[in-house]
Amino acid sequence: MSFVLPRRTLLRALGGIAVGLPVLECMLNRNGTAYAQAGALPLRYAVVFAGQAIGGDGWAEDQSQVMGQRITQTGDFIVPAQTGSGYTPTTPLGPLVDRDLLSDFNLVSGMKIPFSASSTDAADVPAGGAFRDFHGGGAGPLLCGTRSTSSSFTCRSATSDQILAKESSGTTLSSLVVRAQPAWYLSGSSFSGRQYISYSGDGDPVEAQVSPLIVYRSLFSNFTPATSSADAQHDFELRARTSVLSLVLAKRDKLLGRVGAADKARLEKHFDEIRDLEMRLSATPTMSGGACQVPMQPGDDPPVGGDNAGSTSDEIATNTGYSDEDTRARLLADLVHMAFVCDLTRVATLQITSFQSHMNVFPITTDLGLPVRADLHECGHNGDANNRGTLPVSTTLKWHISHYAYLVDKLKQTQEGAGTVLDNSAVIFMPEAGHGTQLNDATSTDQTHSVEKMVLLVAGRAGGLAPGRHIATSGAHPGQVLLTAMQAVGHTGTTFGEVSGTVSELLG
Numbered sequence: 001m002s003f004v005l006p007r008r009t010l011l012r013a014l015g016g017i018a019v020g021l022p023v024l025e026c027m028l029n030r031n032g033t034a035y036a037q038a039g040a041l042p043l044r045y046a047v048v049f050a051g052q053a054i055g056g057d058g059w060a061e062d063q064s065q066v067m068g069q070r071i072t073q074t075g076d077f078i079v080p081a082q083t084g085s086g087y088t089p090t091t092p093l094g095p096l097v098d099r100d101l102l103s104d105f106n107l108v109s110g111m112k113i114p115f116s117a118s119s120t121d122a123a124d125v126p127a128g129g130a131f132r133d134f135h136g137g138g139a140g141p142l143l144c145g146t147r148s149t150s151s152s153f154t155c156r157s158a159t160s161d162q163i164l165a166k167e168s169s170g171t172t173l174s175s176l177v178v179r180a181q182p183a184w185y186l187s188g189s190s191f192s193g194r195q196y197i198s199y200s201g202d203g204d205p206v207e208a209q210v211s212p213l214i215v216y217r218s219l220f221s222n223f224t225p226a227t228s229s230a231d232a233q234h235d236f237e238l239r240a241r242t243s244v245l246s247l248v249l250a251k252r253d254k255l256l257g258r259v260g261a262a263d264k265a266r267l268e269k270h271f272d273e274i275r276d277l278e279m280r281l282s283a284t285p286t287m288s289g290g291a292c293q294v295p296m297q298p299g300d301d302p303p304v305g306g307d308n309a310g311s312t313s314d315e316i317a318t319n320t321g322y323s324d325e326d327t328r329a330r331l332l333a334d335l336v337h338m339a340f341v342c343d344l345t346r347v348a349t350l351q352i353t354s355f356q357s358h359m360n361v362f363p364i365t366t367d368l369g370l371p372v373r374a375d376l377h378e379c380g381h382n383g384d385a386n387n388r389g390t391l392p393v394s395t396t397l398k399w400h401i402s403h404y405a406y407l408v409d410k411l412k413q414t415q416e417g418a419g420t421v422l423d424n425s426a427v428i429f430m431p432e433a434g435h436g437t438q439l440n441d442a443t444s445t446d447q448t449h450s451v452e453k454m455v456l457l458v459a460g461r462a463g464g465l466a467p468g469r470h471i472a473t474s475g476a477h478p479g480q481v482l483l484t485a486m487q488a489v490g491h492t493g494t495t496f497g498e499v500s501g502t503v504s505e506l507l508g
Contacts, residue, residue: 041417043462043489044340044425045164046348048407049197050400051181051357052393053448054078054092054455055435057381059389060446066370068386076391077435078455079109080470087470091394095402099409103468104422105459106506108481110473111434113141113451117442122149127498128477134439134449135356135432136193142430142451143197145479145497153193153355154203157497160482162200164491165347175347176339178215179208180329180403185321185358185375187307194355208351212331219335219344270341308360313373313384321360321375325352326367326399333407340421341414346489350407352400355432364399365392372396380448393448397431401457404429408459422460426485429457430478456481458506463488466508476503 054077055061061077063070080087089097096102114129115137122131125147131137133151140148144155158166165175177198184191196205209215256264308321329352336348353359358375365372372392373384383392404427411422436452438444456478459467465488479499484506486496494500 041424042343042346044346044348044411044421045161045427045462045485045489046336046340046350046407046425047161047197047428047430048400048404049349049351049353050397050429050431051194051351051353051355052376052396052400052431053380053433053435053450054393054397054431054453055380055446055448056383056389056393057448058444058446061390061435064387064389064391065383066387066391071391073391076394078107078394078397079453079472080107083470083472085469091391092397092401094398095405096408099405101405101408101412101459104408104412105427105429105457105467106465106469106471108456108458108471108473108476108503108506109453110475111454111456111478111481112436112475113138113454113477115439115442115451125149128479130439130451132439132442134451137439138433138451139193139355141497142432142454142478144199145477145482145495145499147498153196154205155196155199156202157199158201159197159199159349160486160496161198161347161349162206163493163496164486164489166200167491168346171343171345172219173339173345175206175349176215176219176336176345177206177208177349178332178336179210179351179354180325180332181351181353181357181359182210182323182328183304183306184354185305185308185360186311191354194357195351197351198349208349210328212328212335215332215335219339219342305360308358308375311358311375311378312382316360316362316373316375316378318360318362318373321358322363324363325359326364329403330406333403333410337407337410337414337421340411340425341416350403352403361396361399365395368395368399370395400431401429404457404459411460419461424462425460426462426465426488427459428482428485429459431455454478458485460488463490464507466506469505471503471505473503477501481506 062072062074076091078090078092080090082088089102114126115132116124116126120132125131127147128141128145129147130141131148131150136151136153137148139153140146140155143159144157146157161175168174179195198206200206256267305322306320309315309317332350336350339345353376356377358377361372361374361376361379370387370392372379372387376396379396380393408422408427411425412420414421416424433448434450434452434454436450438447438449439451440449458481477499479496480501480503483496484502
C-alpha cells in the first residue's frame with residue numbers, strides 16, 4: 001500500500017513553525033491532479049505592474065531616435081505584426097524569449113478604456129470609462145473596471161486581486177501586496193495615490209510593502225516589527241539561530257525517511273530554497289522607512305535614492321532617483337514565488353514602478369545597452385536629446401518584463417503534482433497606458449497619455465487558459481481580460497466593476 005500523507009498532518013508534524021510546504025506526490029491522487037483526500041490543487045493569481053506607456057509621445061510605432069539618429073524599424077513596438085501562434089517576438093518580449101516562455105503566455109492587444117470624446121464632464125464618463133485627465137483618469141478603470149470621475153489616482157471599487165483575496169481561504173495571508181519603487185523621486189510633490197494598485201473597495205487602497213526583509217519576516221517568521229526596538233530584538237534572535245528551519249530539522253529528517261524518492265528530492269530542494277532565500281535576505285539590509293526602522297546588517301544594500309536633479313536630459317543626474325529597483329523587484333519576485341509555492345497566499349500584486357513613475361532609467365537602460373538620461377515618465381514623453389521614441393520606451397518596458405519573465409519562469413520551474421505551479425496560475429503583466437489618442441484633448445495621436453491600443457500579458461494555464469498566442473482585440477476593455485483570468489482561478493462572478501464579458505480567446 002502506498003504511503004498517503006494528508007497535508008494538514010505534515011503541517012502539524014513540523015511543530016507549528018510558519019514554513020509552508022510544496023505539494024508532494026504522496027498528498028495527491030493517482031493522476032497527480034488533485035489532493036488525495038479532498039480538494040483541487042490551489043490556483044494562484046498575480047498582477048505585475050509597470051508604471052509606463054508602451055510607445056513614445058508623438059512617435060509612430062516604427063519610429064525612434066537612437067544615438068542622435070532617426071531610424072525606421074519594425075519589431076520594437078511591443079505588439080507583434082502577426083496574430084495567433086508563431087508570431088515574431090518584439091523587442092520588449094526579449095526576456096520571455098530568453099527564458100523560452102513564448103508558449104507560456106498570451107499577449108492581448110488592441111484594448112481600450114472608453115471615454116467621452118465630446119465632453120470632459122464627470123457625468124459623461126461612460127461605464128468602465130476614463131475621466132478625461134491622464135494619468136489619474138485612466139488608473140481607476142484599468143485597475144478595477146469602474147469609471148473614474150476625477151483626475152485623482154483612486155479606484156471606486158475593489159481591484160481583481162482583492163476580490164479574489166476575499167474569496168480565498170486556508171492560507172496565512174489572503175493576499176500579498178508589494179512594490180519595488182520605494183520613493184517618489186520628484187521634488188515638490190508626492191505619490192498622492194500613484195503608489196496603489198490594490199483596493200479592497202471604493203477609495204480604500206491596500207498599502208504595499210516595499211521592504212523585502214519585512215515581507216520575508218511576515219511570511220516566514222510570523223513577525224513584522226512595529227518599532228525599532230522590537231525590530232532590533234527580532235534581528236538579534238534571527239542572528240542567534242542559523243535558520244528558522246533549524247527548529248524543525250529533526251522532524252524534517254524523520255519525514256524524509258518516510259516519503260518516496262521523488263518527494264524526498266522535492267522536499268530537500270524546497271527546504272534548500274527557503275534557506276537560500278533567508279541567507280540572501282539576511283545579507284541584504286533593507287531600506288528604512290515609516291515606523292519600522294530596520295537596523296543595518298552585514299552586506300551591501302543600495303540606499304533609497306533621493307529626488308532627481310531635474311526631469312530633462314540636461315538636468316537629470318545618473319545617480320539619483322533610483323533605489324536599485326532592479327534588485328528589489330527580483331527579491332520581491334522570489335518572495336511571491338515562494339509564497340505561492342508554500343501556499344501561504346494565492347493572490348499577489350507586484351508593482352515594479354508607480355503610476356507616472358519618475359524613477360531614473362539611466363541605470364537600467366545602460367545595462368540594456370541604450371542609456372537614456374531621463375526618468376521613466378519623461379522617457380515616454382521626450383526621452384533625452386539623443387534617444388527618443390519607440391525603442392527607448394520599449395527598452396524600459398523590456399526591463400519591466402524581465403522581472404515578469406523571472407517570476408513566470410520560477411513558477412514554471414517548480415513542479416506541482418503532474419505539472420508545475422505555473423500550470424495552476426494566472427499571472428498578468430499590466431502596463432499603465434497604451435499608445436494612441438491623447439485622453440486629455442481627444443485629438444492628438446501617437447500619445448503616451450492614452451487608454452487606446454492597450455496591452456496585457458497573461459501567463460499560466462489555470463482554469464483552461466491556453467497560452468502561446470497574440471490575441472488582437474477590437475477595443476476590448478482591459479477589465480475583460482482580468483475577469484477572464486479571475487474566472488480561470490475560480491471566481492464565479494460575471495462582472496468586474498462596471499465591465500462585463502470576457503476574452504474567450506484566452507481559453508483557446
